[in-house]
Amino acid sequence: MTSNPSQKAIRSATDWPVNAWYVAAASDEVGTSVLGRRICGLPVAMFRAADGVVAAMEDFCPHRGAPLSLGFVRDGQLVCGYHGLAAECTGRVASMPGQRVGGFPRIRSFAVVERFGFIWLWPGDPDFADPGKLPQLEWADSPDWAYGGSRFHVLCDYRLMIDNLMDLTHETYVHGSSIGQKEIDEAPVKTRKIGQNIITSRFMDRVKAPPFWRMALSGVGLPQDEAVDRWQICRFSLPSSVMIEVGVALAGRGGYDAPDNVKVSSIVVDFMTPETEKSHHYFWGMARKFAVDDPLLTDKIRDGQFQIFREDLEVLERQQANLDSDQGRRLLLLNIDAGGARSREMIEAAITKETLGNPTPGNEHPLGSDRDRMSR
Amino acid sequence: MTSNPSQKAIRSATDWPVNAWYVAAASDEVGTSVLGRRICGLPVAMFRAADGVVAAMEDFCPHRGAPLSLGFVRDGQLVCGYHGLAAECTGRVASMPGQRVGGFPRIRSFAVVERFGFIWLWPGDPDFADPGKLPQLEWADSPDWAYGGSRFHVLCDYRLMIDNLMDLTHETYVHGSSIGQKEIDEAPVKTRKIGQNIITSRFMDRVKAPPFWRMALSGVGLPQDEAVDRWQICRFSLPSSVMIEVGVALAGRGGYDAPDNVKVSSIVVDFMTPETEKSHHYFWGMARKFAVDDPLLTDKIRDGQFQIFREDLEVLERQQANLDSDQGRRLLLLNIDAGGARSREMIEAAITKETLGNPTPGNEHPLGSDRDRMSR
């Protein structure tokens, strides 16, 4: 977490902010072996030191360039699997067989924090890596909630996934057999900026519950064939997450504000971590407040999400290919796109601020309104 | 078929004429679902409207760029599978959930005609898309003929396939076990331009019938071990087809002009439709005038062609790779190459004419003699 003045200057990226916390892995992905993964364009080797604390450094041995993630952990140090260079968590080279390593350059290390079941990495300047800036995930450490999730590697710009999640109109078309329903695209959508979030909400009163929610109603002993009030509240936060409050309540009982015993609700969790300009790691899951002691239900929901999100992948990857083959073409920007559009504006503003070179810790990001640049 | 003035200007291609009819699909490839295919460099979505009439438009939703071919047909309109934009056959956007679509740009549509068991697409200016310019395929709609065929996706410039088909010398080498025979490369070949066709013909008198023709002779009750007179007449037409009249007659009975009861003959059908500069869709088949009521024979011939044409694929794709790795190298141009060479001249002239901007409907293409440009 401490600054490392000897490492090379942090370059500003043009496709994502770098002074921010990104989900780099789920906690259980980093065990006794080393995990190599490209995060925000950077090759990263993650491992657990002897005390179980996660460390991350550039996945590039300064000796001959071999990936450190092919190595192993010994006494809390990461040992290169080619010639045995051993580095401390800080990136300092501790030893190498037959060598004096005092003059060896330090390996670039990254600020990482493990919290909420994820490993969070700050690709930018470690001086600004304040754990206080991590998002607050109420559902993650509370016995009132259950969580299940997984990860996809997606061959498209992470912002196409944000567009997707900030406009659930697509559910009617892409997910017709599970969570989509005709009323979604008939209900008006409202997009606002509240604090540092972009929020898109949609409320559907007195509709028939789609299959996913019928299963959930049934799971908590509520009737699944009665009319329900349904809601979807998508919340984008920098650098790249979308939390979606979703649920249904028996119709006329207060909807979103109905008492717990007549509704089922959950939060769809989405972290999009850029890998390259045209690919990202998509960490998804669902946190729910009902039937939290039913691990079989957790598995069932995760399987369902797996099927649903997989339907998005083909559309998004083919959309990316289409955009690649006709670069520069302008797309439409409709009211339903406002959620994605304003989220992108927020990202753009954060990038611009970093590029201008003033990432003072604690500063808030002023939001620009330059929609022109935002063509996809 | 009507002009669409609002769509963007038709760019001239440099590798193929665009104001021409190309085979885009076999009729049975387009059913209730939408077919996405790149034709002459353009992404195309083809579908059947309610009346069964085939329509084609750009495979790119103007909203967010998703491929329309991932969508579906509803009430004769093509509906995008992402957010539900619905377009008429003409490319006019008819509706979208929650949107006023009056100001939406029109989707580029293509002139298409279904005829002879194929779907023909005109990639260029729809104003010039005259169905009267379709080729006349006498074998396609006649009870005197039987037809069977299929399609290959080939990773080479479509013109390498034209070269291949306009010079059957290669049969001796590539197809030695089926249709090749030593006499092919010993017989002189003659290339002429007749009207708008380049014709390469070769006649082999008193030869032994190769395996394919022995099978055919046997199939109509003729002796398969007698000497035969054999012919191959290759006919190139713009933009990119080669029809090859092939056959054998019992020797000395008139050859090509022998009466039907002492010969077997057929037409090898080849439509090469560019996909990209280095790949094409190859629609191939055989139309025959003998044993037309024998569908098992149709299958057997198609299987045989499949095996034979597959032998060409490796040679052609490796040839393309070789040419790619040493660009600009000049090749030889021999008498046997005249068929391909003159066909390429005809293509070049058509492209030049389009590039000069004078594609007046009904005009004929003057043939240039600039062989120098024709190095492959």
Add this chain to the structure above:
Amino acid sequence: MTSNPSQKAIRSATDWPVNAWYVAAASDEVGTSVLGRRICGLPVAMFRAADGVVAAMEDFCPHRGAPLSLGFVRDGQLVCGYHGLAAECTGRVASMPGQRVGGFPRIRSFAVVERFGFIWLWPGDPDFADPGKLPQLEWADSPDWAYGGSRFHVLCDYRLMIDNLMDLTHETYVHGSSIGQKEIDEAPVKTRKIGQNIITSRFMDRVKAPPFWRMALSGVGLPQDEAVDRWQICRFSLPSSVMIEVGVALAGRGGYDAPDNVKVSSIVVDFMTPETEKSHHYFWGMARKFAVDDPLLTDKIRDGQFQIFREDLEVLERQQANLDSDQGRRLLLLNIDAGGARSREMIEAAITKETLGNPTPGNEHPLGSDRDRMSR
């Protein structure tokens, strides 16, 4: 072996010397069929003429660019599989069906020699291709030695493999379960230039034999659990081979110079032939002086080497990918890297000499000391 003045000028490569003998294939790879392989960036077709003598020419038919390696050998000539052009071993076109070939350009041919069980190819000017410059391989044609080996296609610069082989420190890390042992990286390494070789040697006295050598000791009836003196002497020669004398002797009996009856030793044979700038053909094997009449042991050793060398492949290919993603980054150059570094200097000097245009036969290459250019 004779010069071919009509062929195009030999371009100097910038990644390898061209006026040198490279292993192009093992003898048994070229039989009755034609072998196509890219050698030093050049597409090469190798075949055996009627007398069994190996010939090599460019794998590119001058007619239409098809690969000649798809063809076949007839009467000692290489016949193109597309249209039947037939070439003599010298590259002269001998015939083509229906053509007068007197004016046909000659196909570029390469000097090749078959010796020591390999086919050696000289990619540069055939005028300088002196068989006297072939390396002397004492183990190859002697009844006192047995040899077994094979080939890998490796996706990295051939020089990364030279680095690997000229610094066996990596054995401790990459090959811990077979030939690696802790004492390797503790023993000092010494690098010298002797004549036209770079030699890196390491001697480990009174160590425990690692699994491979225990197997070898056991195979000749020596105790496998006694302390041994172990040695590794790596010898690089231009253009790109590393011969490694390896062995163990019962401790205190003279080590490398111990009598034959108390030691086992062999030569690890490595020829790295560039394919492209980022890939090479790796011919590897082991020549041994013990148990030479035991073909089962030959197989067993080859299987063992196969497993060991395969461990190197992942490291090297991932190292190449890492270097590619951060080009221009400088690596460390340590004492253990001296063997690879000085070998690269020798390669660089040979390339420079060729580039300056003075490859006089018989000249020796002066060694530059410009280490700065040698960053990988």
